[in-house]
Amino acid sequence: DAGITQSPRHKVTETGTPVTLRCHQTENHRYMYWYRQDPGHGLRLIHYSYGVKDTDKGEVSDGYSVSRSKTEDFLLTLESATSSQTSVYFCAISESLRTEHNNEQFFGPGTRLTVL
């Protein structure tokens, strides 16, 4: 597996509380992504980053914010969690120096978040 870790791996929280998920990579990849995985919807992009302090919105960004202060870390924050944000969250990275792997995405193990 590419050097991608996510923390925590499981979290149960209550509606209205803030939650931060962390993605850490040791591959020095430029791009980092946060997806959510839901039955019937597949993976949907929440936010992505194309460099330190450079981020942009994805398809389902409402209710989420991100930060990337270092190449290796990409944080996803739910400012006030809602039950609709119960999901499995995946981090991914892409773009190594090898041209043929430039647009392959490598995924983390996922974080299962339950909002009660």
Add this chain to the structure above:
Amino acid sequence: AQRVTQPEKLLSVFKGAPVELKCNYSYSGSPELFWYVQYSRQRLQLLLRHISRESIKGFTADLNKGETSFHLKKPFAQEEDSAMYYCALDSSGSARQLTFGSGTQLTVLP
């Protein structure tokens, strides 16, 4: 806007039978298409990409621009092929963004 459609949520076949997982896309540009696979208790990983025209684990996929399809095929399914399969479209150019389909859960029965 780009869209990826996988019409089958669930697909079951018997071991040794041919399998085809359907993927259709809508995109106005020149697409790059991928199949990703997630085996039970493993990470999502790239299975194959159309641009390399390769066969991985016996799977192939041909891009049909006329039908806007990228179906995944294997002539003889194996039990270890049971997994969730996602078709994905890269329309990004520089941002390396992927649009995923909703996935097909393949079960290969003994």
